[in-house]
Amino acid sequence: MRKMTNKNKQTEEQVAANRKAARKTAVILAVVALAVFAYSVYVVFDHATK
Amino acid sequence: MSQDITHDEVAHDHHDHDHKPKGFVKRWLMTTNHKDIGTLYLVFALAMFMVGGAMAMIIRLELFQPGLQFVEPAFFNQMTTMHALVMIFGAVMPAFVGLANWMIPMMIGAPDMALPRMNNWSFWILPFAFTMLLATLFMPGGAPAGGWTMYPPLVLQGGHNVGFLVFAVHMMGISSIMGAINVIATIMNMRAPNLGYLNMPLFVWTWLITAFLLIAVMPVLAGAVTMILTDRYFDTSFFNAAGGGDPVLFQHIFWFFGHPEVYIMILPAFGIISEIIPTFARKPLFGYVSMVYATAAIAFLSFIVWAHHMFSVGMPLGGSLYFMYATMMIAVPTGVKIFNWVGTMWRGSMTFETPMLFSLAFVVLFTIGGFSGVMMALAPVDLQYHDTYFIVAHFHYVLVTGAVYAIIAGAYYWLPKWSGHMYNERLGKIHFWWSTISVNVLFFPQHFLGLAGMPRRIPDYSTQFAEFNMMSSIGGFAFGLAQVLFVYIVWKTVRGGEKATAQVWEGAKGLEWTVPSPAPHHTFSEFGPVDLSKLANGEKFSILSDIDEKDDKQK
């Protein structure tokens, strides 16, 4: 976590760290999106094979 | 370049940060700059608005009189289908993404979106998707004609446009999901260090929630259309009753996407209106926190009401009752919002510049659309309204005088920040009144047509509907023309005009108004704490700065 303080101006490294954290967020969200896709296909499959 | 407007840490740039890449390819094709990508989205959306608008003109032309005058029924059906697809996926959604790109980083004090290269990709998928979709108009058999809802089995009778349609939807979906991921990643990770969630402007909040909706439902649409594709080309029968499939299942899945989708198109609009009304009422937004909760509540409810689009398909009584009451519940948080906007204006010192006029019209006319929505939510009466022009009137009030009006209001509001020039206020007012009168002539009579039983999606009608249709068409042509004026105003403003100040509007608050106009190519590149007193609601909810102050005293 980045430090929440008014004193230290954020440096270039801080931006880089934020972007790195953002990439992690993005990967998690992408996995969620794929899971939703897979689940919705599964629901129809399941229904169609009954 | 030095920024002479504010010399606080926020906008203080030591070096020249305004060097834009030279050359068309470098500047636009390979751009990773959130402002340029925002511009690309907005230009694309405006172009699609014109294409979709032209289709609407063809529809209204054919419906000017009963009987068949101008186009073949088959082509008419292609027009209604393509009009909706182009407007929803090509105009309204990309316009909101464009506004998000331009404004969110500046509103939260971030140097750019979190994932700039993915941002480029999100945009550049779209022109390909729409080239593919629009190309079907020139194919043998023509464009998709089974309605934007793509219900099987009708959609499967569309010849080879089915494949194009499905792939185009896949591409738009991927674009939207990537855009949404970027918005969430940006808001969660790139806020200025002292900017808490409850300091964020409402436009940022509504977009954050919208982005979660997008990630939750676009993959569902992608799944549904993929199975349409395999039903069409690979002999599966997911939705084919003859093969043991279930066409009604498609409708459930489609509307599980579709209802949240309509809120994807209105929540960012709520955000824009919540920015504009405080500025021109010169008062902070009334009930900021309740606005955030109302937005979240609407988003949650939007997942559990989808079958209100299917009352006439038939469902168990308990199902009808459940979906009826759940749907009516959405009116509660929506009412909270309307109340708060009115509360913001209460005893404010209001002025009525063009963005404010469009926002006020939004509040009134969107509410009319909300009311007809609650009417249709009543399962027994929806059996009469369903698939009539009443539905057409409803969704055009919420989408045109709702979503599109908010986009136009936002364009007038932020155009001086983007271009550095003021638009012509007199022309803006003409655009407003011309649009607002004509849009009501266009859509209000459609309520009566629907109540009298005129079905939607038909090229011909019986003669008792003639007068209202003619009225509606005249309103339609006038509204179409008014938007040509809008394009002219925007074009003129971008080319030149009175110089805009950094703050632009007397009552404007927010970090975007602390940077010069036009906003330099790079803003907030010195990533650090921002001056919360510049925010409309900055200090009220600032727990963080309280802690800092205490720290100061201890030392």
Ligand code: HEM
């Ligand atoms: C109080 C809020 C709302 C309620 C209670 C409501 C209710 C409904 C209902 C019951 C229908 C289905 C009618 C039928 O087909 O028989 C419907 C259709 C529709 N609504 Fe709403 N609605 C609301 C707000 C909105 C908003 C905010 C939007 C978009 C911004 C929207 C867009 C649409 C669209 C596009 C359709 C037609 C879909 C189609 O069949 O092609 N609605 N609404």
Ligand SMILES: [Cu+2]
């Ligand atoms: Cu709905």
